[in-house]
Amino acid sequence: MSEGALPKDDAVLRVDDLxxxxxxLAATDHxxxxxxxxxxxxxxxxxxxxxSTLFNLISGFYEPDGGTVxxxxxxxxxxxxxxxxxxxxxxxxxxxxxxxxxxxxxAMLVGPRNQPGESFVNLFARxxxxxxxxxxxxxxxERILEExxxxxxxxxxxxxxxxxxxxxVELARAMLAEPEVLLLDEPVAGVNPTLAKKLKDQxxxxxxxxxxxxxxxxDMEFVMDLADPIVVLDxxxxxxxxxxxxxxxxxxVIDAYLGGGT
Amino acid sequence: xxxxxxxxxAVDDLSRPEAWVLGVSVAFALFLLGALLTGALGPTYFLxxxxxxxxxxxxxxxxxxxxxxxxxxxxxxxxxxxxxAYGSALMTxxxxxxxxxxxxxxxxxxxxxxxxxxxxxxxxxTLRLRADYLAIASLGLAxxxxxxxxxxxxxxxxxxxxRGIPSFFEGWPVFSxxxxxxxxxxxxxxxxxxILLGTSFWRASLNVLLVLAFAGATFFVLxxxxxxxxxxxxxxxxxxxxxxxxxxxxxxxxxxxxFVLGSLIMAxxxxxxxxxxxYVGPGDLDPITTFYAWVAVILGGSGSNRGALFGGxxxxxxxxxxxxxxxxxxxxxxxxxxLLLIGVVIVAVMRYxxxxxxxxxxxxxxxxxxxxxxxxxxxxxxxxxQKGGGGDE
Numbered sequence: 001m002s003e004g005a006l007p008k009d010d011a012v013l014r015v016d017d018l019x020x021x022x023x024x025l026a027a028t029d030h031x032x033x034x035x036x037x038x039x040x041x042x043x044x045x046x047x048x049x050x051x052s053t054l055f056n057l058i059s060g061f062y063e064p065d066g067g068t069v070x071x072x073x074x075x076x077x078x079x080x081x082x083x084x085x086x087x088x089x090x091x092x093x094x095x096x097x098x099x100x101x102x103x104x105x106x107a108m109l110v111g112p113r114n115q116p117g118e119s120f121v122n123l124f125a126r127x128x129x130x131x132x133x134x135x136x137x138x139x140x141x142e143r144i145l146e147e148x149x150x151x152x153x154x155x156x157x158x159x160x161x162x163x164x165x166x167x168x169v170e171l172a173r174a175m176l177a178e179p180e181v182l183l184l185d186e187p188v189a190g191v192n193p194t195l196a197k198k199l200k201d202q203x204x205x206x207x208x209x210x211x212x213x214x215x216x217x218x219d220m221e222f223v224m225d226l227a228d229p230i231v232v233l234d235x236x237x238x239x240x241x242x243x244x245x246x247x248x249x250x251x252x253v254i255d256a257y258l259g260g261g262t
Numbered sequence: 263x264x265x266x267x268x269x270x271x272a273v274d275d276l277s278r279p280e281a282w283v284l285g286v287s288v289a290f291a292l293f294l295l296g297a298l299l300t301g302a303l304g305p306t307y308f309l310x311x312x313x314x315x316x317x318x319x320x321x322x323x324x325x326x327x328x329x330x331x332x333x334x335x336x337x338x339x340x341x342x343x344x345x346x347a348y349g350s351a352l353m354t355x356x357x358x359x360x361x362x363x364x365x366x367x368x369x370x371x372x373x374x375x376x377x378x379x380x381x382x383x384x385x386x387x388t389l390r391l392r393a394d395y396l397a398i399a400s401l402g403l404a405x406x407x408x409x410x411x412x413x414x415x416x417x418x419x420x421x422x423x424x425r426g427i428p429s430f431f432e433g434w435p436v437f438s439x440x441x442x443x444x445x446x447x448x449x450x451x452x453x454x455x456x457i458l459l460g461t462s463f464w465r466a467s468l469n470v471l472l473v474l475a476f477a478g479a480t481f482f483v484l485x486x487x488x489x490x491x492x493x494x495x496x497x498x499x500x501x502x503x504x505x506x507x508x509x510x511x512x513x514x515x516x517x518x519x520x521f522v523l524g525s526l527i528m529a530x531x532x533x534x535x536x537x538x539x540x541y542v543g544p545g546d547l548d549p550i551t552t553f554y555a556w557v558a559v560i561l562g563g564s565g566s567n568r569g570a571l572f573g574g575x576x577x578x579x580x581x582x583x584x585x586x587x588x589x590x591x592x593x594x595x596x597x598x599x600x601l602l603l604i605g606v607v608i609v610a611v612m613r614y615x616x617x618x619x620x621x622x623x624x625x626x627x628x629x630x631x632x633x634x635x636x637x638x639x640x641x642x643x644x645x646x647x648q649k650g651g652g653g654d655e
Contacts, residue, residue, distance in 0.1 A: 060507075061507070081508055081510075082507055085509065098501060098502070101621070106626065110495065110511075118495055123487060131629075133491075134630070138627065
């Protein structure tokens, strides 16, 4: 069992010996790896390798049976998702989540963390502060929508836009939460090539501005072009980690995808 | 936007269902006015009905704050209503087996505190679980509360109920004696059938004033909450709780806040009912109240405060309006007809307008934040309209 052996001095996310079983199935089997600050780290592996389980463990949606998760040097193992988010880790979901009855910019405004207006008491005790922060957030939301070139959708119903646009909105919204590390679960699944390229450009741009990414993706061309390093997961544990070239040339990876899985 | 400063523009700004509801409401109000002036409808009884409508509106507001905002399925509306009613009745009535004789304001405070504690107790174990667990637990809670009220005689007088409840304004300066001091009026609209406005009329007017204050304050609070980031988190939870959690929202805390808020509003409705009816009995805790509240919210449009208000009024119209059908020869009794009518209304709404009559139709962003922007964005009316029309869900 080879582990993520690259030296990482400044890891924003560190997963150590993480375990999770469902009944007799070890979905995550002593997985260990780290995500270096400032990188776009890819997480690949055949179907059933445990990528989504790993995401759920890291983000607090599942409670691990063993092992630890550290975000920014803080142990967040067993914390609630909202607490993990408070430490700077935000995730998205494989299928875009729909917010019924909201416009796109309303849905965007769910993103910012710790808004004064999220306290019921503040609504009546400090309406001025609430209004100011709402103005700021709205301006920020519209700025990000513009950067993503979807500002024309701002007042559209959030449920009426295309799947690809939803993915863009989801990414844009996650950015409003100002994450230090953003976990993307299949950002381009079911997205047409033009939009996928746009998403790739956006992720790259945001990365250059300082956000660290960890992304699961099945589209090999997409992930090999975007991510470096790449962590390969197989049967719940880390098979190998390396640059796209190294991973592509690794026989064990090819085995896992072609032979080992079934 | 104000109806007063620019009525024409305000009316133009309405969406079609809004205009429709406004029209029907105006017609209905004119009809009632006609009935009042001709003496077909006694003014005191009419004010009692207005009070009842206000009470149902409060119940619907409460349920809307839980189901409409956050998607919490609460089947114990009647229990919280009953807690409010009994809480204030037992504190204020002469015949109360426990304390009794306190100022109604004390009764109000006690009722709200008890409802608050009960909401916490039922919320703590269930709100961490999936939505259906709250539904089941609350269904059980409603029965438990009803049976306690029915059987614990030392506490509640059992099936005899609580009598001798003072009016809400008992012990207040000016207000407590206002009905007696107001002059009796005699209005003659149609010669030969004068309308007498005496003490009972003024007492009923005070009750209407009270329910308007309760409902008005509640509406103000809920409207502000609904348009705030707080309300947005609740709406996110309703659509997709995991998304809210992933974005760093403590959903358990928000669900608890929404549940407690709604329960307090329901208890408020109960407090008002106590001082309107001046008698409470275990029958007031029957589950039918819960279902009336649900019908009102679904009919009005889940998530919409105006819709809840509208639904509450429709419920009272059906419930009480059918009493007047006694004069008309009908093949069936009015009582079953009432349930039949409500059933038909619900089926019709679900079939032709599943989102309800007045669903939320505008963006819900803190008003000052949107007003700051220039030029003001056109209100993107009909967020739900388009969706409803497309039939994509």
